[in-house]
Amino acid sequence: MSETTPYRVQVTAVAEYVADQSRPQDEHFVFAYHITVLNTGEVRAQLLARHWVITDGNGKMQEVHGQGVVGEQPVLGPGQAFRYTSGCVLATPVGTMQGSYRMRADDGHEFEAEIPAFMLAVPKALH
Template sequence: MSTSERYKIEVTATAEYVAAQSRPEDEHFVFAYHVTIRNVGAGPAQLLARHWIITDGHGKVQEVHGQGVIGEQPTLAPGEHFRYTSGCVLETPVGTMHGRYQMLGDDEHRFEAEIPPFMLAMPRALH
């Protein structure tokens, strides 16, 4: 079995604007994002760390590194998934996020799972 078959994680993410916590007049735009991490490989894997790249509408980039997600470092058996919700704040009504998770296979093999880019946008901010 090839390494790419054994270690395969699919990540999907969507975002929503949180109007109740945002203050557009103060350039404070709050977004919730929902992530699903699915192990589509042949071996178990644990999520160790995250690296997010967040870009606002002015091109300002924030990088976020940390252990696990929402205080957890889940282990996913083949076919299992883990879902969580978190949030971020931008100074603009539009932005993007992408990144990667550092994963650890049950045989101590370390690999990365890419988080594809997704949009953060206040309703009616994009025409």
């Protein structure tokens, strides 16, 4: 059964290890992540806020809440995408990120756009 709603946003993420900014000997692993936010719905919607759950390889969880992304609160019409790059630091060579974006449609309806979990991993850290 397909869900018919005018409010749909698809989020995809690609992460990469930033070796030249990391210091493994100090348990400092830097990752960049590239996000695409695509409005697959039928109405314009603005990204208002973000909520991230970042978990390192030891199971230590950190939650991040904030307005917008990279200093912006983009408005996306149907079929439009917004892309940005940001980063995070972990104390372990492997971790995960997931979360959601709070969106507001032109008609005032607010909804959550899920950010599916994605892996942060130093190359060859996972066999």
